[in-house]
Amino acid sequence: MWAMAMKExxxxxxxxxxxxxxxxxxxxLLVVFGYAASFDVDxxxxxxxxxxxxAVAAALPERLDVVRxxxxxxREQAVEALRDAEAAVAVVTADAGQPQVLVDGADLFxxxxxxxxxxxxxxxxxxxxxxxxxxxxxxxMVPGLMGVVLVFVGTxxxxxxxxxxxxxxxxxxxxxxxxxxxxxxxxxxLPYLGVAFVDLVVIVAIGVLLFDxxxxxxxxxxxxxxxxxxxxxxxxxxxxSTVSExxxxxxxxxxxxxxxxxxxxxxxxxxxxxxxxVRWIGYLLPLTYFVQVARGVMVxxxxxxxxxxxxxxxxxxxxxxxxLSIARFRRxxxxxxxxxxxxxxxxxxDAAAPTRAGAR
Amino acid sequence: xxxxxxxxxxxxxxxVGCEDVTFEVAAGTVAAVVGGDGAGKTSLLRAxxxxxxxxxxxxxxxxxxxxxxxSAGPGVWADxxxxxxxxxxxxxxxxxxxxxxxxxxxxxxxxxxxxxxDRLAGRLSGGMRQKLAMAMAVAHEPDLLILDEPTxxxxxxxxxxxxxLLAAAAAGGAAVxxxxxxxxxxxxAATVLVLDRGRELLAGTPDELLAATPGLVVEGTxxxxxxxxxxxxxxxxxxxxxxxxxAGSTPATLDLEDTxxxxxxxxxxxxxxxx
Numbered sequence: 099m100w101a102m103a104m105k106e107x108x109x110x111x112x113x114x115x116x117x118x119x120x121x122x123x124x125x126x127l128l129v130v131f132g133y134a135a136s137f138d139v140d141x142x143x144x145x146x147x148x149x150x151x152x153a154v155a156a157a158l159p160e161r162l163d164v165v166r167x168x169x170x171x172x173r174e175q176a177v178e179a180l181r182d183a184e185a186a187v188a189v190v191t192a193d194a195g196q197p198q199v200l201v202d203g204a205d206l207f208x209x210x211x212x213x214x215x216x217x218x219x220x221x222x223x224x225x226x227x228x229x230x231x232x233x234x235x236x237x238x239m240v241p242g243l244m245g246v247v248l249v250f251v252g253t254x255x256x257x258x259x260x261x262x263x264x265x266x267x268x269x270x271x272x273x274x275x276x277x278x279x280x281x282x283x284x285x286x287x288l289p290y291l292g293v294a295f296v297d298l299v300v301i302v303a304i305g306v307l308l309f310d311x312x313x314x315x316x317x318x319x320x321x322x323x324x325x326x327x328x329x330x331x332x333x334x335x336x337x338x339s340t341v342s343e344x345x346x347x348x349x350x351x352x353x354x355x356x357x358x359x360x361x362x363x364x365x366x367x368x369x370x371x372x373x374x375x376v377r378w379i380g381y382l383l384p385l386t387y388f389v390q391v392a393r394g395v396m397v398x399x400x401x402x403x404x405x406x407x408x409x410x411x412x413x414x415x416x417x418x419x420x421x422l423s424i425a426r427f428r429r430x431x432x433x434x435x436x437x438x439x440x441x442x443x444x445x446x447x448d449a450a451a452p453t454r455a456g457a458r
Numbered sequence: 459x460x461x462x463x464x465x466x467x468x469x470x471x472x473x474v475g476c477e478d479v480t481f482e483v484a485a486g487t488v489a490a491v492v493g494g495d496g497a498g499k500t501s502l503l504r505a506x507x508x509x510x511x512x513x514x515x516x517x518x519x520x521x522x523x524x525x526x527x528x529s530a531g532p533g534v535w536a537d538x539x540x541x542x543x544x545x546x547x548x549x550x551x552x553x554x555x556x557x558x559x560x561x562x563x564x565x566x567x568x569x570x571x572x573x574x575x576d577r578l579a580g581r582l583s584g585g586m587r588q589k590l591a592m593a594m595a596v597a598h599e600p601d602l603l604i605l606d607e608p609t610x611x612x613x614x615x616x617x618x619x620x621x622x623l624l625a626a627a628a629a630g631g632a633a634v635x636x637x638x639x640x641x642x643x644x645x646x647a648a649t650v651l652v653l654d655r656g657r658e659l660l661a662g663t664p665d666e667l668l669a670a671t672p673g674l675v676v677e678g679t680x681x682x683x684x685x686x687x688x689x690x691x692x693x694x695x696x697x698x699x700x701x702x703x704x705a706g707s708t709p710a711t712l713d714l715e716d717t718x719x720x721x722x723x724x725x726x727x728x729x730x731x732x733x
Binding site for chain 2: 276
């Protein structure tokens with residue numbers, strides 16, 4: 099038994115990725131959890147509109163963080179502010195009578211904290227919950243979970259698909275064939291993108307039909323967000339494949355990229371409730387922006403203009419990650435490419451290249 | 459038309475794959491690259507094929523559309539059928555549908571894979587998989603065909619069949635480079651390059667190499683003393699650098715294996731002398 103244990107220990111010591119997962123990951127998760135795992139939203143972004151808005155804004159509880167006061171606007175503009183995620187609460191004042199308090203039901207935890215605070219307090223208006231009137235968790239979680247599925251297909255399946263070529267020796271075969279690196283990559287990724295889109299349609303259908311998740315916005319905007327998000331996740335998958343020799347390594351790395359996204363993207367714990375020291379990580383993660391797009395379109399019916407920021411961030415992340423992955427993939431596929439001299443027709447020649455590591 | 463390299467050095471970080479190797483293969487001939495593990499055969503072939511970057515020297519090879527390559531893998535797609543693998547290779551090299559159909563039929567007959575046409579490549583035996591890889595590499599009738607140890611780990615019957623295929627490719631005008639650890643295979647080639655620790659040990663036709671072997675090779679039932687020796691079956695062979703015949707030994711018929719062993723012994727002697 100001891101011989102077996104020693105052998106296992108020696109192998110584990112050399113498998114740095116698994117060691118990192120076993121030692122660093124729990125520490126990381128615990129620290130992150132400690133700072134990120136909170137459903138308590140202390141400050142809720144609020145707009146106040148209507149006559150006497152300034153006076154009402156000054157009298158609001160501290161939890162309601164007033165970001166805009168607009169005496170000239172009315173209920174219509176207030177609803178638009180919620181739809182565009184400018185605020186989670188809108189207070190609409192009137193010349194006579196109690197102000198209306200509109201709450202964005204898509205911002206579930208903010209909404210619950212406000213509703214809990216205001217309900218049962220005599221003299222205060224009963225809040226009206228828009229977009230997700232029943233404050234259903236499924237209406238918020240399902241759009242976010244669609245992103246998780248796309249991460250799985252885009253990152254894990256893609257990484258495995260490319261690493262499988264390297265493991266089986268066929269990547270070297272592709273490197274010799276008259277393919278450009280972009281042809282190989284595009285040809286490899288197209289089926290995964292197709293399947294991911296089919297997956298998305300099925301999940302949306304299940305969400306809407308089985309879980310009564312609303313779909314109030316434009317399918318085109320949603321599709322655009324999904325496509326941009328897929329580019330990022332697929333790019334991450336290709337990047338993982340260029341630094342992995344085996345499928346096991348690829349899966350480990352994919353898990354390490356998926357976990358922070360699930361925990362810090364606002365999918366489970368609201369970003370506003372996270373400590374600032376951890377929240378900034380969420381703003382670097384692609385799932386954060388897809389969740390905003392998915393919830394914005396499906397639950398709020400947000401417009402393309404209102405979602406320009408998350409869509410733009412996905413486009414930027416996609417360009418960076420995909421660009422990097424193509425550069426690395428091209429290096430794997432055509433290490434001689436840059437130093438090829440062209441001789442007489444049909445005759446290529448590799449010149450002496452600057453000293454450089456030639457193999458992975 | 460000939461292809462090859464001049465002063466080729468391939469490095470992988472601090473490790474030298476091959477160093478200062480000059481090698482040429484003419485159209486219509488087979489050139490064998492011989493050496494043990496780590497000799498530099500794969501580095502040389504990868505540089506010829508364009509999958510390893512030269513750190514020094516120059517490589518001359520045809521356009522990638524005129525190149526065929528069988529890696530040590532071999533590079534067949536296990537979850538595609540024999541037909542699908544051939545069809546993919548043919549389309550990759552630009553064969554049109556009609557030509558591809560004709561060529562696939564021809565190759566399946568020549569390789570004896572016709573009955574396994576619809577079988578997944580992952581379910582083929584080692585020899586059949588190598589034949590499929592070779593068929594994929596010659597589907598487009600390349601000018602330069604590079605094969606990295608196509609017969610290693612393959613049964614003797616399949617080895618013979620594979621050599622018939624690559625000889626047919628050479629007869630069709632291709633320049634064929636084959637890396638092998640089997641010296642009996644190297645004897646069938648028009649030229650032989652022997653690598654040792656990444657450097658050229660011997661180069662020339664098999665007859666030239668045999669003729670240039672210094673000293674005498676003897677054999678006997680007992681191991682002779684005072685001279686370098688090695689086993690060959692049940693008997694011992696030895697190298698007598700000065701041509702003398704040790705007691706109990708008789709002159710042996712020289713072959714390429716002896717020549718390579720002697721060259722390595724002489725090399726080791728020179729290194730010891732230099733140290």
